[in-house]
Amino acid sequence: MHATRQRPFPRAAALLAAAFAAALALALTPAAAHAATTPIDPSTAKESILVRTLDNSSPPAKPLPNIPVEISGDGYDVTTATDAKGQIEVGVPEPGDYTVTIDTSKVPSGLALPPALKASRTVTVDTGNKQVLANYIFVSASAAQQSSRPSSGATSGPSSSSTSESPSSSSSGSKFSRQIWPSIVTGLVFGLLLALASIGVSLIYGTTGLNNFAHGELVTFGGLMAYTFTRLVPLPGPVAILIALVLGGVMGYVQDLAIWRPLRRKRVALIPLMIVSIGLSLALRYLFQIIYGPGSLVMPQDSSAALSIGPVHLTGANLWAAIICIVALLLVAFLLTRTNIGKATRAVSDNRALAAASGIDVERVIRIVWTAGGALAGLGGALLAYYQTVQWNSGSLILLAIFAAVTLGGLGTTYGALVGSLVIGLFINVSAIWLPANLKFVAALIVMIVILLVRPQGILGKRDRIG
Amino acid sequence: MLDWTFLPLTLNQIISPQTIAYALAALGLTVHFGYSGLLNFGQAGFMSVGAYFFAITATRFGFPLWASVLAALVGSTAFAFLLGIPTLRLRADYLSIVTIAAAEIIRYTVQTPNLTALTGGSDGINGSEAGFEAINPIPDRVYKIGVQPYTNDDLWVIIVGWVLVGAAALFVWQLMRSPWGRIVKGIREDEDAVRALGKNVYSFKMQALIIGGVLGTLGAIINILPTSLQPDNYGTQTTFFLWTIMLLGGATTVLGPIIGAIIFWVVLSLSDGFIAVLSTANIVPLSQVQQGPVRFIIVGVALMLLVVFRPQGIFGKKKEAYFSA
Structure with a gap:
């Protein structure tokens, strides 16, 4: 980890460029021409x-x-x-x-x-x-x-x-560029939102070895809190987002305190822990459904374009979401590389026993990782609620996209989670140009499986991690 | 006045086709996880693939019953290869993510508008039971078991289903006592040791994946015969139900998943009934819409508690409940 610490950013950039190139290459292949003069059923049309x-x-x-x-x-x-x-x-x-x-x-x-x-x-x-x-x-x-x-x-x-x-x-521009550019931009925004959740999954996996299936519920929780504080207690959006972030952190902390720490003390192995997270996800998700109902909840927002560049129109909410994500991600990168607790986190992630032996308080690191992971997921959930809508299962709907992103980037690597999220976000949105709407996640999942075939450790993962 | 009529009806869950289906699929999961240590979180995918191969060949291409069953088995075997080839060489958690993803891919894909002619889209497929009911030898009248009436076709599914469960249980029991069973159990405990003995671990894992998947497929066929094939019945929650059933009964036992399925469905229908009664009487403040999710919360909490406090389940031995991590 230490040897490669300086490099992730250029590498990530190169990979991102490659992803863009791939997207453009896809873009140049002509889409099947529609010559339909029969009416298109609006329920299936995009x-x-x-x-x-x-x-x-x-x-x-x-x-x-x-x-x-x-x-x-x-x-x-x-x-x-x-x-x-x-x-x-x-x-x-x-x-x-x-x-x-x-x-x-x-x-x-x-x-x-x-x-x-x-x-x-x-x-x-x-x-x-x-x-x-x-x-x-x-x-x-x-x-x-x-x-x-x-x-x-x-x-x-x-x-x-x-x-x-x-x-x-x-x-x-051509008709095609009118399609592709908005998809790329919304894809990048979605990818940044995914990254907020993915980094938590990745950090938790890195420090504890747990594949947290209940992370989607942290995202949902953030979204529902943002909804609650903008709609039910009318507060301005930015305040509600901040509350969602803080409460997400509290949720992560409490979860660790009430469930994960006692289980670590009990020396429960990783697979049972994973099953516990599945049970927790199921229970929380349906608890949300009881409280907030089965429908999707709409955030109060202005859907007019705040920024228009050529064919790309970004709403104010999406523009702010992208900016907030970038700031949050830069902050995470700064904390991980420049502060003691960040370095300790990476040390624990790298080799837990060695970190403990060199005087790092592993439990404290894990507690902070859970809190930070919950806060990032809460922020992501709140922004996601503005990006689309929020409902009782919005987090679990994107859980597989999060896992795909984390696996794609390399399990347990933080920058990998970021790169993987951007690739998955782009893929989901750009593939929607050709694929029916219900298949957009399928494309992302297939990409993940294909990557596992050719490069099982993920884009930025290390070979020894795949076991 | 509280209405307790649901109580005798819950007893019929003991023999219901749904219980049979989940018993078979959970038995398959036992072969995967309990005996071979494979973290399959896509058992719903195996069920769904089998069910679609069966229903499509039966209704769209007019295959006879035996050919449809064969097609379903071929389908789930192919699915096992598709999943196993990229992931069985990797660490266990990769298999879990890929299998859960694959099951969701199937569920989304069959609902694509372009495939509706074949798969029936979100509505699924009706009428795949014609071939099965044509060979029903039971005289056509209404039979009563407890308070629930059954048609001759209902009974036929139940009888064939339980014969299948018995046969599958016997098969798995014998299989796990055979040298083959000892090898896969060895892989579960220590993969490298088995490899050192010169065994092809990859091939054994693949065989286990196929056998468990085929059992899931048989369960799915029993599930759709009395009703219809609905794609959303094979989402991730189905897989999680199966895990709960397996862990409830005991992941390393043959009887565990079967008894587990019976207990699971009886408890769920009891809890549904109680909650409905209590909320009509205004004892529990839940609306009609809010009652549905309660069973999932019960399953989720049960899953957490089981894994932590009784990982060996009802029938398992503590020693065998070691989860290799």
Whole structure:
């Protein structure tokens, strides 16, 4: 460990570059061309447009059913009509600009669109955006003529940046780069979030030998705490995230105190310990379900883009998540390499008996590792709740991705966990361009198995660890 | 007034097809973990692969019963090779992560929209039992065991299932008394020692993985015959249930997983019943939605306590319960 201590960063960077190169190589192979002109089932499509036709001549708005709708773009052309609720969701084959046109001749006479709303308009669909809104809110014909300015209810809908973007941005890059860059960026953000959890798993594995199957619940716990403190006790987001971090640390500490330390004292072997962590994960997960219910919980946040570079739109929450992750990870790296307790942690990780013999308080190191692991997982969980949503099993849903990341990087290596997380995060998001949504984790798991075949110790692991 | 009618019904869990299925799969897990020391956390994957091979060949390709069973066995053997080749040379915890991942890969993949024609997507597959019920010799009327009525087809599954459990138990018992059994137990205790004796450890582990996986597959077939094949019934929680059953009965015994499965399902259905009764009477403040998770909490806590305080289970010998780490 000491001999290689100086090197991980350049090596990690090189590997990361390799991962990007691989992703780009994948990018250059043409995706199967979609020439579908049959409607795509919106429940299976990864992107869809939601067209709504409403009669707002006398509020509240009433649905306008059976209005013909045509959606076309990139060789895809579908004609359908709004349903009894005055809306229709149409799946689209891939992200891009689509022209949505409604047939106003079928609208009851006396109704018209306000001047600001055109019957034919361009809707931009980004990767993974579902139900991108195209609202057609009709008012009485007289009102439409009178108002030269759009009424507040008649803009093109509440949904984010994606609806009202000028088509000029499409000229800046090919259709493919419009897909790949957002996926790479969200993949990196997801990878950084995974890294927060993975580093805890890796540190705990390194110092105690335990493969902690209950780590996902620490992540869930962080997310649920963030939810509790932003929604149930309305506090500002940053405060709630901080609370999630602190409570995550407390949770890790208490877990070690109540369960893991007594078991270490009892000299319970590693495999039974692993089974204990499975039992704990099962019990905690369903306890969360009893308390928070089975549905997914949405964090209060602004989904409009805070940063737009070409085809990439990052929401403020994602941008902050990435920044917080990077700061936290740099802090961990600093603590591990520059402080006494960090050095002690690495020593214990390397050779526990030798570390104990040279005067390091191994129990104290393990306690700190559990606390730090819990805090990082809590932070990761809180940020993940903003990144997607949070529910009783969100941690256990990404547990395998965490394990894949840790295994990929090399069990027990901290930088390995980071590199592995970024690779897995990228892989999950980039593969979603080609694969159906439910297979996104499959790609990551297959990568892990393939890596185990060719390089069982992982990217940064040491050969002697594989036994 | 409290409604206790669930009590006599829980007794029928003793013989239910679900109990049979879990007994067989847990017996397979015993071959993996208890006897050979393989940390298989993907037994649900073995069940799922077998069940899909059986149901797809039976319903989509019209295979006769024997051919579907054969296809299921071939499928789970292939799955064992697929898992074993990359991982059996590595340390035990790698096998655990890869097997749990592989089981999840199967569960996600069969639900892919593109495969729906074959796998039925999230709805799974109905009607694979036709071939099995066609050879049912039991006269068609309603039979009553305790308070629960059974059709002739229900009984047929139960009878065949328990005959299978008996045969499998006998097979595993004889196998573990044979030289083969002594070698795999040796691998569990000290892999290097067995290697030093000139045995091909890798090959023995692979054989153990296949045998245990095949038992899991047989269990899955019994599980889907009276109901249908549902992909989400073979998630990680199924594997964890099987581990609890195995550790409850005793991981290094033949009767352990069978008795363990009976106790497990009786206890779970008792606890479901009690909680439902107590919360209708407002003694326990749980809503209908909140009652479902309670059984998982019970399993989780039981798993933790068992492993720490009675690792040998009900029937095992303390000496054999040593977990090599």
